[in-house]
Amino acid sequence: MSELSTVLRAWRDRTRPEEVGLPAVPGRRAPGLRREELATLASISVDYIVRLEQGRARHPSAQTVAALARALRLNDEEVDHLYRVAGLASPNGRLVPHHIGPGVRRMVDRLDDVPLAVFTAAWDIVHHNGLWAAISGDPALRQGVDRNVVWRHFTDDFTGVGYDDRHHEEFGEDLVADLRAAHARYPDDPYLTTLVTRLRARSADFDARWGRATMSVHKASRKVMTTPVGPIAVDCDVLTAPGSDLRIVVYTTVPGSEDEQRLELLRVVGTQTLV
Structure with a gap:
């Protein structure tokens, strides 16, 4: 499994629905976001989320990485890492920031x-x-x-x-x-x-x-x-x-x-x- 798929899964699992404006549903088997929820927040297809987490998609676009970073509410260091493991140059300091901390x-x-x-x-x-x-x-x-x-x-x-x-x-x-x-x-x-x-x-x-x-x-x-x-x-x-x-x-x-x-x-x- 690639580092990209590992960190995406780990960050999705740690992100509680109520932290991103979704209702907390009693009885969830896992506290983190479902793939369907992350897909909705990032405006990305569920199938593509699955492919990223399974390592079958290794080179997402900069727009996709920015959308995932916003949806998962990553900090600056995590955004840097996500871009690098996706094979992209970090935008910090070089490109107009799109990330909402x-x-x-x-x-x-x-x-x-x-x-x-x-x-x-x-x-x-x-x-x-x-x-x-x-x-x-x-x-x-x-x-x-x-x-x-x-x-x-x-x-x-x-x-x-x-x-x-x-x-x-x-x-x-x-x-x-x-x-x-x-x-x-x-x-x-x-x-x-x-x-x-x-x-x-x-x-x-x-x-x-x-x-x-x-x-x-x-x-x-x-x-x-x-x-x-x-x-x-x-x-x-x-x-x-x-x-x-x-x-x-x-x-x-x-x-x-x-x-x-x-x-x-x-x-x-x-x-x-x-x-």
Whole structure:
């Protein structure tokens, strides 16, 4: 049995369902995750999990390894080891981090009563809760570059999100500044380099802003979300997770407002479409 299959099985066995947001079921024969549960958390087929653990699949992609690391809530040292035994270069310090550490994961799990998502330094979404999917659209329905906030802002303009001209201008400047800072920190990341190249070719607005080399920091903002229960005005705050270069985006409503009531209704409705 390979080291890859050994560590995957060991880490799956030690991960309790309640640690990853799954209900604890009495009478389980083993305290750890079932293969089906890990497959769901990592968006990988059960068959592929079986092949990895049996040593029949030895070279998973970097995307697969990153998904397994997030699902198993590995620490930095374990992430390093998982990449190496999978025959991949460790992303630590060279590539934009996608891994959500245990501390950040516990924090976002406790904020499940507000729309929340976690993004990389390049603004790719790596985690979201159900309320975020309900108010912003389900990120699971998007693939590849369409899961990137900067790409969507400059090519798709976020249908269903309303804000005034000043916020639109500031948000664009902030996103370009963030991408420039990430590109400086991770110059060897091929995905990030390609993203910048594609954006400059696709969007004249992005290209002009990139050429100005403006640096800025994100500010709190207000936007109006179009949802199945009606428009909801939310305050948007961007938090940075220390040591991980991840961004946690949180939407909140004014206490006692009609927006708060609609958000509570949306929590019940979820991603259903009201007729």
